Amino acid sequence: MGHILVTGFEPFGGERLNPAAEIAMSHDGAAIRPRGGLPSRAAVKVRACVLPVTWAGAVKTLIAEVGRTPGLGAVVMLGQAGGYPAFGLERVAINAANGRDNSGQELVEAPVLAGGPPAYFSTLPLQAILASLESEGLPAFISNSAGTYLCNFAFYALMHHLATAWPSPAPPAAGFIHVPYLPEQAIGKKPIPPSLARGEMERAVRVALEVVAGAR
Amino acid sequence: MGHILVTGFEPFGGERLNPAAEIAMSHDGAAIRPRGGLPSRAAVKVRACVLPVTWAGAVKTLIAEVGRTPGLGAVVMLGQAGGYPAFGLERVAINAANGRDNSGQELVEAPVLAGGPPAYFSTLPLQAILASLESEGLPAFISNSAGTYLCNFAFYALMHHLATAWPSPAPPAAGFIHVPYLPEQAIGKKPIPPSLARGEMERAVRVALEVVAGAR
Amino acid sequence: MGHILVTGFEPFGGERLNPAAEIAMSHDGAAIRPRGGLPSRAAVKVRACVLPVTWAGAVKTLIAEVGRTPGLGAVVMLGQAGGYPAFGLERVAINAANGRDNSGQELVEAPVLAGGPPAYFSTLPLQAILASLESEGLPAFISNSAGTYLCNFAFYALMHHLATAWPSPAPPAAGFIHVPYLPEQAIGKKPIPPSLARGEMERAVRVALEVVAGAR
Amino acid sequence: MGHILVTGFEPFGGERLNPAAEIAMSHDGAAIRPRGGLPSRAAVKVRACVLPVTWAGAVKTLIAEVGRTPGLGAVVMLGQAGGYPAFGLERVAINAANGRDNSGQELVEAPVLAGGPPAYFSTLPLQAILASLESEGLPAFISNSAGTYLCNFAFYALMHHLATAWPSPAPPAAGFIHVPYLPEQAIGKKPIPPSLARGEMERAVRVALEVVAGAR
Numbered sequence: 001m002g003h004i005l006v007t008g009f010e011p012f013g014g015e016r017l018n019p020a021a022e023i024a025m026s027h028d029g030a031a032i033r034p035r036g037g038l039p040s041r042a043a044v045k046v047r048a049c050v051l052p053v054t055w056a057g058a059v060k061t062l063i064a065e066v067g068r069t070p071g072l073g074a075v076v077m078l079g080q081a082g083g084y085p086a087f088g089l090e091r092v093a094i095n096a097a098n099g100r101d102n103s104g105q106e107l108v109e110a111p112v113l114a115g116g117p118p119a120y121f122s123t124l125p126l127q128a129i130l131a132s133l134e135s136e137g138l139p140a141f142i143s144n145s146a147g148t149y150l151c152n153f154a155f156y157a158l159m160h161h162l163a164t165a166w167p168s169p170a171p172p173a174a175g176f177i178h179v180p181y182l183p184e185q186a187i188g189k190k191p192i193p194p195s196l197a198r199g200e201m202e203r204a205v206r207v208a209l210e211v212v213a214g215a216r
Numbered sequence: 217m218g219h220i221l222v223t224g225f226e227p228f229g230g231e232r233l234n235p236a237a238e239i240a241m242s243h244d245g246a247a248i249r250p251r252g253g254l255p256s257r258a259a260v261k262v263r264a265c266v267l268p269v270t271w272a273g274a275v276k277t278l279i280a281e282v283g284r285t286p287g288l289g290a291v292v293m294l295g296q297a298g299g300y301p302a303f304g305l306e307r308v309a310i311n312a313a314n315g316r317d318n319s320g321q322e323l324v325e326a327p328v329l330a331g332g333p334p335a336y337f338s339t340l341p342l343q344a345i346l347a348s349l350e351s352e353g354l355p356a357f358i359s360n361s362a363g364t365y366l367c368n369f370a371f372y373a374l375m376h377h378l379a380t381a382w383p384s385p386a387p388p389a390a391g392f393i394h395v396p397y398l399p400e401q402a403i404g405k406k407p408i409p410p411s412l413a414r415g416e417m418e419r420a421v422r423v424a425l426e427v428v429a430g431a432r
Numbered sequence: 433m434g435h436i437l438v439t440g441f442e443p444f445g446g447e448r449l450n451p452a453a454e455i456a457m458s459h460d461g462a463a464i465r466p467r468g469g470l471p472s473r474a475a476v477k478v479r480a481c482v483l484p485v486t487w488a489g490a491v492k493t494l495i496a497e498v499g500r501t502p503g504l505g506a507v508v509m510l511g512q513a514g515g516y517p518a519f520g521l522e523r524v525a526i527n528a529a530n531g532r533d534n535s536g537q538e539l540v541e542a543p544v545l546a547g548g549p550p551a552y553f554s555t556l557p558l559q560a561i562l563a564s565l566e567s568e569g570l571p572a573f574i575s576n577s578a579g580t581y582l583c584n585f586a587f588y589a590l591m592h593h594l595a596t597a598w599p600s601p602a603p604p605a606a607g608f609i610h611v612p613y614l615p616e617q618a619i620g621k622k623p624i625p626p627s628l629a630r631g632e633m634e635r636a637v638r639v640a641l642e643v644v645a646g647a648r
Numbered sequence: 649m650g651h652i653l654v655t656g657f658e659p660f661g662g663e664r665l666n667p668a669a670e671i672a673m674s675h676d677g678a679a680i681r682p683r684g685g686l687p688s689r690a691a692v693k694v695r696a697c698v699l700p701v702t703w704a705g706a707v708k709t710l711i712a713e714v715g716r717t718p719g720l721g722a723v724v725m726l727g728q729a730g731g732y733p734a735f736g737l738e739r740v741a742i743n744a745a746n747g748r749d750n751s752g753q754e755l756v757e758a759p760v761l762a763g764g765p766p767a768y769f770s771t772l773p774l775q776a777i778l779a780s781l782e783s784e785g786l787p788a789f790i791s792n793s794a795g796t797y798l799c800n801f802a803f804y805a806l807m808h809h810l811a812t813a814w815p816s817p818a819p820p821a822a823g824f825i826h827v828p829y830l831p832e833q834a835i836g837k838k839p840i841p842p843s844l845a846r847g848e849m850e851r852a853v854r855v856a857l858e859v860v861a862g863a864r
Contacts, residue, residue: 085301085409092742092744092766096740117766118765118766118768118769119742119767120766134403134404137398138399138400139402139411144744144793144796145792183353184354184355187355191301192302195355195410197413200399308526308528311553312523312524333549333551334549334550334552335526335549335550335551343541360526360528360577361576364576517834517843518840569835570831570835571831571832615844618733618734618787619786619787624734626733626841626842627733627844628831628843629844
């Protein structure tokens with residue numbers, strides 16, 4: 001595995017920052033030591049990028065980054081899930097879209113891809129990531145819904161792209177992890193939502209990348 | 217102000233640790249620089265202790281520590297509030313007690329003190345603490361109920377002691393701050409409760425102590 | 433006991449109705465058969481009214497109605513608690529007020545009554561009401577905080593009035609019960625809050641009044 | 649459309665009743681007047697049944713009932729979703745199963761059907777049902793996850809059966825609606841979960857069936 005592509009999103013919904021973007025970029029260029037493999041296994045490099053919060057733009061940027069990453073071994077998308085109390089390892093992306101993006105374009109009960117299958121499953125090793133996070137004292141869960149906003153949209157588009165447009169052999173593993181608000185984002189909201197600190201987020205994503213790097 | 221007494225509690229309810237105890241003890245012996253006062257103001261020393269989770273024992277230890285602390289300027293009690301998404305600055309202690317302590321003794325709709333007044337208000341500068349926490353990016357709120365378990369019990373007992381048994385002049389300021397679970401405590405619970413990292417907790421309590429130290 | 437006074441409030445917070453007002457008025461003039469007493473005990477009459485949602489007006493109307501009710505045996509205040517999943521039997525009213533009333537007047541960390549005691553306890557038989565509600569299949573709980581908005585404000589003012597301005601002998605029992613949203617109020621809110629149907633609310637308040645009527 | 653098949657489940661998880669079973673059976677034999685169609689349209693008959701809470705048994709019974717219903721026009725499955733504050737119109741069934749059934753058999757991250765597609769979408773008119781429920785004052789939402797317990801399992805199995813084993817022409821519309829706890833089920837749980845009364849549940853399912861009947 002040469003590279004893991006890690007993506008975040010621009011801020012949206014009136015937020016001044018997006019923890020997913022910050023945590024993704026904090027790992028840009030990092031060398032990830034595979035977890036659970038032989039000590040001699042080579043480290044894997046991270047390439048990180050931030051996706052725009054527009055229906056068309058997010059997918060366009062994402063697919064371009066996928067094509068541009070040399071030796072792509074895995075894609076780990078990160079997104080902000082306001083209200084989550086822990087790291088949400090998303091199991092499934094569904095072919096449905098709702099909401100208004102940062103450009104003002106609104107989708108209402110639209111498909112991500114007309115005629116596409118109802119859903120794609122994450123191909124990341126979710127159970128192994130969950131076990132490693134918990135062993136490091138970091139709360140996480142397998143989430144059965146990534147919603148129908150842009151996170152799910154880009155997640156579905158990525159999985160469809162890898163399933164249908166990837167040259168043989170097998171496409172890279174790919175999936176989506178939702179992170180809670182940062183503590184500073186919880187201020188002023190009523191009721192106060194759960195949040196987790198930046199250090200815990202960085203550590204959790206590092207652990208997830210180590211498991212992903214070790215899984216191949 | 218010579219000393220601030222900071223208290224936590226032993227673990228209870230099947231937990232292996234109590235963040236309140238750990239955060240309290242992490243400040244034991246610390247010199248707190250008053251916030252908002254003149255730069256020349258002297259630092260205040262912290263004396264920390266951990267209270268047992270028994271109805272009688274908690275109050276006995278607490279009152280003894282209050283009497284034993286030289287130049288007592290303030291008492292800041294800390295307790296674990298599983299499920300809180302942020303730091304809860306408790307406004308009021310009420311004369312009611314429910315629950316089973318670590319020795320197995322259960323109280324059901326009992327008074328903390330038969331014949332005592334219904335409630336005591338915290339005398340800490342709650343609004344100033346709240347504002348300082350938020351300015352540091354730490355989510356907090358004024359809570360209108362500390363429950364009826366041991367946290368409220370000891371909080372009420374302390375306020376009653378200071379109001380009725382303290383030699384003139386005015387008693388030290390005193391109050392209670394509830395902290396959420398630590399992330400490691402959230403693991404295995406269903407549904408996963410909110411939590412905040414140790415670093416954020418230590419920082420929050422430090423900020424609160426600085427405001428308390430500066431308020432006098 | 434000649435009469436039980438039951439109060440609700442006008443709608444507030446953008447709502448088109450207030451379940452507390454509707455449920456209160458639905459019992460106006462009702463004859464309540466005391467629960468748990470001798471079969472021969474006389475029924476008690478209900479007198480219901482709706483209080484305005486203004487800081488001054490609510491208390492003025494409430495105290496006037498108290499004075500105007502012949503043979504006042506008890507006062508049961510009802511209020512809407514958006515987000516409550518069950519009937520909240522309020523234990524305590526505290527001397528603190530926050531929020532903007534329907535006239536636009538805002539209180540921020542104000543006392544209900546300057547110089548008043550921190551709190552008053554409900555004098556309704558809360559445990560007996562709770563047991564009767566549950567035996568009828570109606571979920572309820574003893575709540576340790578009525579908040580600091582108008583419900584708590586009027587509740588505190590009532591308890592203070594009865595404690596300080598009531599001619600001997602003992603003042604009537606009094607207290608506050610919070611009810612959830614009605615199902616129709618839950619529509620359009622995000623996230624969707626709990627609600628309970630009108631029939632369940634009417635039944636719950638009837639049960640509470642029967643217990644109150646039987647307690648004296 | 650000759651018949652709508654409405655299914656519920658036996659109690660599980662320590663409950664003494666299952667509202668889905670009770671509400672399903674309350675409509676057994678009912679004649680449903682199609683909503684939104686011509687006044688002259690014929691009523692549709694309901695056939696209701698209760699499924700066992702076992703992985704194998706639920707699907708076996710369900711498929712048998714589907715085959716046994718004359719002139720099957722639609723299948724509306726009902727299930728209990730403890731903690732839901734409103735009626736959950738399930739959008740999607742996924743190929744994943746977890747949990748222990750009433751016979752003690754546990755599935756852990758198992759597929760519903762090895763080799764089956766990741767998901768099937770409900771083919772009920774969810775938006776029309778949602779709009780009609782809200783117009784009747786009944787809170788509901790489109791849910792993006794039916795979980796991975798038996799509700800999702802049977803829902804997936806049904807959709808797969810209709811998609812793959814149904815003789816042409818098009819299979820009947822089918823889908824799943826989750827209902828909250830009944831008020832009596834909320835008693836004794838901590839924290840108290842949301843609930844809705846039996847009357848509201850019966851009314852909501854009636855409305856949903858009218859929309860389904862009118863959609864064809």
